[in-house]
Amino acid sequence: MTAAAMTDRPTAYTPPANYRLSAAGLLRSEWTKLWSLRSTWIVLLCAVVFSGGLGAIIASSVPTDQAFGGAGSAVDFSMAGISLASVFVAVLGILTVTGEYSTGSIRSTMSAAPKRLSVLWAKAAVYGAVVAVLFGAMVFLTFFMTQAIFSGTALGGVSLSDDGVLRALLGYMAMIVYLALLALGIGAILRNSAGSIGFYIGVIMILPQLATLLPWNWVSDVTPYAPGNVPNAILLVDPAGSTLSVGESWLWMGIWLVVTYGLAGVLLKRRDV
Amino acid sequence: MKARFARRSVLGMIEIEHLTKRYGKKTAVDDLTFAVKPGVVTGFLGPNGAGKSTTMRAIVGLDAPTSGLARVNGKHYSEFRSPLTEVGALLEAKSVHAGRSAYKHLLALARTHGIPKRRVTEVIDLVGLHEVAGKRVGGFSLGMGQRLGIAVALLGDPAVLILDEPVNGLDPDGVKWIRLLLKGLAAEGRTVFLSSHLMSELAQTAEHLIVIGQGRLLADTTVDAFVTGSGQTRVRVVSPDAAQLAERLAGPGITVSSPERGVLEVTGTEAAVVGQTAAAHGLVLHELRTDRGSLEDAFMQLTADAVEYRQTSEGANR
Numbered sequence: 001m002t003a004a005a006m007t008d009r010p011t012a013y014t015p016p017a018n019y020r021l022s023a024a025g026l027l028r029s030e031w032t033k034l035w036s037l038r039s040t041w042i043v044l045l046c047a048v049v050f051s052g053g054l055g056a057i058i059a060s061s062v063p064t065d066q067a068f069g070g071a072g073s074a075v076d077f078s079m080a081g082i083s084l085a086s087v088f089v090a091v092l093g094i095l096t097v098t099g100e101y102s103t104g105s106i107r108s109t110m111s112a113a114p115k116r117l118s119v120l121w122a123k124a125a126v127y128g129a130v131v132a133v134l135f136g137a138m139v140f141l142t143f144f145m146t147q148a149i150f151s152g153t154a155l156g157g158v159s160l161s162d163d164g165v166l167r168a169l170l171g172y173m174a175m176i177v178y179l180a181l182l183a184l185g186i187g188a189i190l191r192n193s194a195g196s197i198g199f200y201i202g203v204i205m206i207l208p209q210l211a212t213l214l215p216w217n218w219v220s221d222v223t224p225y226a227p228g229n230v231p232n233a234i235l236l237v238d239p240a241g242s243t244l245s246v247g248e249s250w251l252w253m254g255i256w257l258v259v260t261y262g263l264a265g266v267l268l269k270r271r272d273v
Numbered sequence: 274m275k276a277r278f279a280r281r282s283v284l285g286m287i288e289i290e291h292l293t294k295r296y297g298k299k300t301a302v303d304d305l306t307f308a309v310k311p312g313v314v315t316g317f318l319g320p321n322g323a324g325k326s327t328t329m330r331a332i333v334g335l336d337a338p339t340s341g342l343a344r345v346n347g348k349h350y351s352e353f354r355s356p357l358t359e360v361g362a363l364l365e366a367k368s369v370h371a372g373r374s375a376y377k378h379l380l381a382l383a384r385t386h387g388i389p390k391r392r393v394t395e396v397i398d399l400v401g402l403h404e405v406a407g408k409r410v411g412g413f414s415l416g417m418g419q420r421l422g423i424a425v426a427l428l429g430d431p432a433v434l435i436l437d438e439p440v441n442g443l444d445p446d447g448v449k450w451i452r453l454l455l456k457g458l459a460a461e462g463r464t465v466f467l468s469s470h471l472m473s474e475l476a477q478t479a480e481h482l483i484v485i486g487q488g489r490l491l492a493d494t495t496v497d498a499f500v501t502g503s504g505q506t507r508v509r510v511v512s513p514d515a516a517q518l519a520e521r522l523a524g525p526g527i528t529v530s531s532p533e534r535g536v537l538e539v540t541g542t543e544a545a546v547v548g549q550t551a552a553a554h555g556l557v558l559h560e561l562r563t564d565r566g567s568l569e570d571a572f573m574q575l576t577a578d579a580v581e582y583r584q585t586s587e588g589a590n591r
């Protein structure tokens with residue numbers, strides 16, 4: 001090496017131009033992150049076994065001389081497991097965000113996408129889509145399985161073409177996606193696993209049920225609008241008796257998601273990572 | 274055309290301007306201004322708690338400055354369309370999910386930018402994690418974690434590298450390896466900015482130095498100038514005529530002390546001058562030697578105030 005070559009500063013290095021941060025890239029990245037954790041497989045497997053298994057157990061244990069029957073009861077019984085499995089789905093939704101904060105991987109994530117909001121949208125989109133596909137399948141699988149068990153009883157012989165049945169089943173699918181997204185948003189706001197899971201179970205799941213025990217009338221007027229209760233109408237084969245109409249139920253799910261993600265987005269932009 | 278030219282002029286530059294960061298009442302970084310140039314390794318030196326990590330987090334946009342700004346290539350980090358190819362960062366705290374494998378962690382990051390799997394394998398091989406790439410990061414040693422962090426920083430082949438205490442937890446071989454790696458990257462024209470709380474770590478790697486204490490800039494200089502400029506160079510003389518020699522040497526800017534009989538320590542002049550003075554007056558010398566103060570001494574002297582203040586204020590809190 002010549003003296004000149006040693007003393008001259010090299011010209012600035014030019015980075016490769018063909019790598020670009022993109023929305024599609026963020027979606028693929030979140031997909032990779034989701035499935036590269038053992039906890040995802042375990043929790044989703046639990047949710048699937050729970051929703052199908054509980055549906056089957058409940059269906060088999062309904063007395064055959066059951067006086068009441070009809071499509072409404074049949075769907076209620078068969079979807080009992082799905083409703084409970086939503087807890088697993090919500091917890092995993094929370095962990096997809098809070099797990100990044102507790103382990104510090106959020107710093108890598110946000111250095112790769114410093115505008116931050118796109119990460120939140122990508123996470124919600126990927127997780128929402130996974131839950132929709134998985135539980136879309138589980139809802140129909142469980143329905144047909146329980147119908148096979150019910151066959152010959154008053155709860156049997158219900159078909160998808162019966163009035164309101166398909167809508168109610170799709171309602172269950174929508175509810176679980178809604179709760180998954182709601183939980184993920186709560187995780188993004190609170191950033192802490194224990195706090196978010198506690199908040200979800202305590203405030204979203206249990207509080208509205210406890211509130212109905214209170215003696216004040218206004219409480220029971222308000223509880224149908226609580227974030228955990230608004231999907232109730234879309235689960236019914238015959239929604240005639242529910243406080244919210246099916247349309248209002250959808251609207252309120254939308255409102256709660258906008259509120260949650262609006263707050264999560266603002267906080268994500270403003271807080272240090 | 275002109276705008277493009279303007280951008281070129283700051284290519285690879287990290288510019289910190291009046292950066293201040295407070296966490297509640299605690300001021301972590303206090304009106305810090307400096308620039309880091311491409312083509313050399315720049316060391317970022319300061320005792321623990323000086324604000325090095327905070328400054329680096331501000332550069333990559335993770336912590337928003339209370340005031341002032343941090344720019345790379347003339348832009349705020351969040352303005353980059355492909356940040357991983359502009360700046361590669363190894364941050365101090367762990368930035369990996371313990372349950373994920375090293376390979377999947379890198380792959381997930383690569384996918385955000387459409388970086389191919391080939392490049393992921395390449396950086397894994399480069400940092401020597403080939404054998405454990407499929408294992409969960411939770412079981413990694415500190416040194417392996419640092420190597421993974423370096424792989425992440427290099428993933429997008431960026432022109433600017435920011436490494437927070439990269440030597441922490443590395444074995445001696447790893448330390449040697451990273452020194453060569455960083456020097457090589459700087460020689461390619463990249464900007465390499467690495468922090469440490471130990472002068473000795475930076476002395477052998479860095480050419481330029483930014484020294485901070487208590488969140489404030491203490492020195493922005495070359496490593497050589499830092500040592501000589503801090504008044505640590507002295508001439509040691511052993512002579513039977515020490516007393517006479519001391520008299521002859523005395524002059525403005527020169528201090529002569531005698532730690533023991535027959536020994537002089539002279540600062541503010543050079544060995545050659547001492548030798549000539551002795552010869553001119555026919556004085557006998559038994560030994561004439563230049564002592565370069567250690568880098569650690571220079572650093573300690575510069576940060577002594579900051580450290581003392583910290584210790585007393587911490588003591589008061591207890």
Ligand SMILES: Nc1ncnc2c1ncn2[C@@H]1O[C@H](COP(=O)(O)OP(=O)(O)O)[C@@H](O)[C@H]1O
Nearest residue numbers: 296299301319320321322323324325326327328
């Ligand atoms: N997120 C934070 N919240 C509160 N204080 C912080 C935070 N990060 C750093 N500090 C404080 O700021 C000071 C500088 O910290 P840091 O930048 O980590 O220093 P260094 O990396 O030089 O050791 C320390 O006193 C530290 O306690």
Ligand SMILES: [Mg+2]
Nearest residue numbers: 322325326365
């Ligand atoms: Mg630090």
